[in-house]
Amino acid sequence: MLAFELVAQGLIQGSIYALVALGLTLVYGLLRILHVAHAALFTLGGYVGVLVCNASGSLALGLIIAAMVAGLGGVIMFRLAYQPLLRQPPYVALIASIGLFIASEEAFRIIFGAQGMSFTNPALQQQVAILGGLQFKLAELLVMLSTAVIIGVLAWLQARTRVGIACQATVSDPQMAESFGISLRRVRDINFFVGSALAGFAGVWVALLNNLVEPTMGSVPSYKALAIIVLGGLGSVPGTLAAALLLGVIESFGTIYLGALLDRNAIAFAFLIAVLMVRPQGLFARR
Amino acid sequence: MKSHSRRISLVAMAAAVMAFSTTPTWAQLKLGFNVPLTGFAAADGKSALEGAKLAVEQANAKGGVAGQKIELVVYDDQATPKEAVPSATKMIEKDQVVAAVSGSYSGSTRAAASIFQRAQVPYVVAYAIHPDITLAGDYMFRVSAMGEVQGRGGAKLVQNLGKKNVVLVTLKNDFGQALAAGFKEAAPKLGINIINEYEYGMPDRQFGPLVSKIKSDNPDVIYASGYFFTAGPLVSQLRAAGVTAPIIGQEGYDSEKFIEIAGPASEGTYVTTSLDRDSDAPATKAFLADYRKATNSGADMVAAASFTATAVAIEGLKKSGGKGGAALRDAIAAGSYDMPIGKLAFNDLHEVKKDIQVQIVKDKAFRRHSVISDPVLLAPPSKAK
Numbered sequence: 302m303l304a305f306e307l308v309a310q311g312l313i314q315g316s317i318y319a320l321v322a323l324g325l326t327l328v329y330g331l332l333r334i335l336h337v338a339h340a341a342l343f344t345l346g347g348y349v350g351v352l353v354c355n356a357s358g359s360l361a362l363g364l365i366i367a368a369m370v371a372g373l374g375g376v377i378m379f380r381l382a383y384q385p386l387l388r389q390p391p392y393v394a395l396i397a398s399i400g401l402f403i404a405s406e407e408a409f410r411i412i413f414g415a416q417g418m419s420f421t422n423p424a425l426q427q428q429v430a431i432l433g434g435l436q437f438k439l440a441e442l443l444v445m446l447s448t449a450v451i452i453g454v455l456a457w458l459q460a461r462t463r464v465g466i467a468c469q470a471t472v473s474d475p476q477m478a479e480s481f482g483i484s485l486r487r488v489r490d491i492n493f494f495v496g497s498a499l500a501g502f503a504g505v506w507v508a509l510l511n512n513l514v515e516p517t518m519g520s521v522p523s524y525k526a527l528a529i530i531v532l533g534g535l536g537s538v539p540g541t542l543a544a545a546l547l548l549g550v551i552e553s554f555g556t557i558y559l560g561a562l563l564d565r566n567a568i569a570f571a572f573l574i575a576v577l578m579v580r581p582q583g584l585f586a587r588r
Numbered sequence: 589m590k591s592h593s594r595r596i597s598l599v600a601m602a603a604a605v606m607a608f609s610t611t612p613t614w615a616q617l618k619l620g621f622n623v624p625l626t627g628f629a630a631a632d633g634k635s636a637l638e639g640a641k642l643a644v645e646q647a648n649a650k651g652g653v654a655g656q657k658i659e660l661v662v663y664d665d666q667a668t669p670k671e672a673v674p675s676a677t678k679m680i681e682k683d684q685v686v687a688a689v690s691g692s693y694s695g696s697t698r699a700a701a702s703i704f705q706r707a708q709v710p711y712v713v714a715y716a717i718h719p720d721i722t723l724a725g726d727y728m729f730r731v732s733a734m735g736e737v738q739g740r741g742g743a744k745l746v747q748n749l750g751k752k753n754v755v756l757v758t759l760k761n762d763f764g765q766a767l768a769a770g771f772k773e774a775a776p777k778l779g780i781n782i783i784n785e786y787e788y789g790m791p792d793r794q795f796g797p798l799v800s801k802i803k804s805d806n807p808d809v810i811y812a813s814g815y816f817f818t819a820g821p822l823v824s825q826l827r828a829a830g831v832t833a834p835i836i837g838q839e840g841y842d843s844e845k846f847i848e849i850a851g852p853a854s855e856g857t858y859v860t861t862s863l864d865r866d867s868d869a870p871a872t873k874a875f876l877a878d879y880r881k882a883t884n885s886g887a888d889m890v891a892a893a894s895f896t897a898t899a900v901a902i903e904g905l906k907k908s909g910g911k912g913g914a915a916l917r918d919a920i921a922a923g924s925y926d927m928p929i930g931k932l933a934f935n936d937l938h939e940v941k942k943d944i945q946v947q948i949v950k951d952k953a954f955r956r957h958s959v960i961s962d963p964v965l966l967a968p969p970s971k972a973k
Contacts, residue, residue: 302804303800303801303804306800306803306804307797307800307801310796310797310799310800311796311797313796314794314796407626410626410630415625415626415630415631415633415634416631416634416845417631417817417845417849419820419845419848419849419851423851426828426851428828428829428830436829436830437828437829438825438828438829441796507793507794510794510821510825511793511794511820511821511824511849512820512821512824512849512850512851513793513817513820513821513849515817516630517627517628517791518793520791521791552797553796553797554797556786556788556797556798557786557797557798557801560786560787560788561787564760564789565788565789565792566789566791566792
């Protein structure tokens with residue numbers, strides 16, 4: 302009974318990780334940049350979601366606008382911060398990214414205040430009892446459901462549409478893709494937009510689950526998502542997805558049974574070290 | 589080398605003496621204030637600063653101290669020791685403050701304490717609760733109850749509520765651990781049974797697994813330490829999962845923001861704190877009204893404690909005639925104070941002895957529930973032990 306609940310809680314947390322880490326892995330796959338500032342877009346999504354939802358009373362509208370704004374924010378970040386650095390070694394972009402992340406945390410604090418923001422009327426707080434007496438917030442169930450739907454749709458788009466195929470081609474060989482008439486610039490923009498929109502979308506869900514957005518809410522996801530994409534085998538979308546869910550469940554059990562030994566946020570890294578010792582290429586990467 | 593540095597310090601001293609002797613009469617008395625204005629504790633820092641500013645404004649409106657206006661010299665310490673040390677040094681060396689007030693957390697206040705002690709600058713601490721702070725020396729003062737004392741008060745409240753089986757949820761920093769230590773010390777004496785204790789970290793906001801485990805523990809009451817930004821999500825998630833046991837929090841919950849975050853789930857939450865919103869005491873009523881007028885928001889414990897610490901330092905200055913150092917230390921130590929957080933007097937370790945206010949969330953506001961007044965159980969540590 303407790304075990305089921307812990308698995309379920311792990312999957313909820315894992316879904317959030319998946320949404321955040323997917324954008325990161327898309328960027329890494331395409332540009333080999335470790336995009337730490339990605340988590341700032343997660344926070345941005347949270348703020349926009351709360352603001353829109355409080356003004357309009359519609360969570361759906363909040364989710365959509367937050368995803369759009371975060372997506373645009375991602376494209377702007379790429380154009381202004383990363384594009385000029387593409388010819389530099391990867392650590393230059395990494396440093397820029399860390400700087401950008403710290404600056405955005407403080408910008409959120411200056412713009413939205415240090416106190417954080419909450420929904421005036423948080424939606425989806427009803428309790429739902431499902432089979433076997435498990436009890437959840439409606440919002441928790443919808444996090445899992447919407448993550449599954451969105452990732453399914455994205456996988457389909459990537460496999461079946463021209464844009465998706467262009468993306469895949471660019472990842473595997475950018476020069477070849479360009480010579481076939483694919484616009485690299487457009488593919489990169491789309492990648493940043495989609496990845497960042499997912500982070501923004503996740504930000505609204507986390508805001509709703511905690512009923513709190515704070516300037517620093519991205520700090521844990523920023524580095525944990527890095528651990529996840531390494532676990533998943535850098536740049537692998539299905540690997541990232543599996544690693545995110547697995548880590549969620551491991552953390553869920555770890556919090557209870559290892560909590561006295563190991564901080565919850567250290568579990569991800571202990572797991573990462575253990576995996577890298579056995580499989581340096583990550584859990585799910587093919588050699 | 590040694591004689592060289594001595595010469596420099598002689599020159600510095602001569603310069604300082606000259607600076608003091610040429611100080612014109614309109615000069616301001618500088619009061620240092622370290623407070624987290626950025627970083628994770630910035631929300632508490634804002635309340636603390638408003639409280640301290642109010643105390644200074646009120647004192648200046650009444651003519652200041654010994655004909656001089658008081659100036660609050662504010663440093664952002666981000667609630668971290670690494671920022672607190674240079675801030676304290678600057679206050680002493682550059683600003684030459686007569687006294688300083690901590691409106692910050694234990695981590696930074698502990699680090700600053702020894703620096704102020706060495707410079708013999710009295711340091712009045714508002715709400716940092718670590719025991720080491722007053723142990724730094726006789727220039728340290730604390731206006732709030734130490735963590736261990738508050739933890740014992742929490743155990744007493746469990747007994748008063750007629751409950752027996754407790755789950756402890758402890759925030760893994762010196763605040764949470766001091767509270768837990770006090771609670772665990774008092775629990776056996778009061779017939780309280782601790783079923784389990786869980787720890788969580790400062791960045792945690794999602795407590796799903798913890799909540800599931802607590803639900804299966806089925807306690808009579810939950811004693812959870814934390815700040816409003818961790819406690820708000822925790823309480824809301826416990827209630828959403830169908831856990832109905834009463835929840836006891838502490839000073840860290842004491843913010844209107846807690847009620848805003850946890851929403852209806854916050855109703856019925858107990859908080860052991862030092863500010864009684866339903867107090868009849870004139871000092872408390874006046875403070876609550878003045879704070880609302882000045883900031884357009886309700887006061888919380890942090891604001892009240894920072895106001896108190898600042899006002900205590902100012903009252904000390906009035907008695908010492910604006911002098912700092914040993915004169916001010918003795919003036920502060922000898923005084924008794926009627927403050928928003930109650931009537932205060934310092935013991936030989938410069939800790940205060942006072943009752944613990946129990947507030948309960950009712951209709952979206954903190955209301956008086958009871959007062960824990962047990963001079964033996966709530967005795968602050970003194971030099972004797």
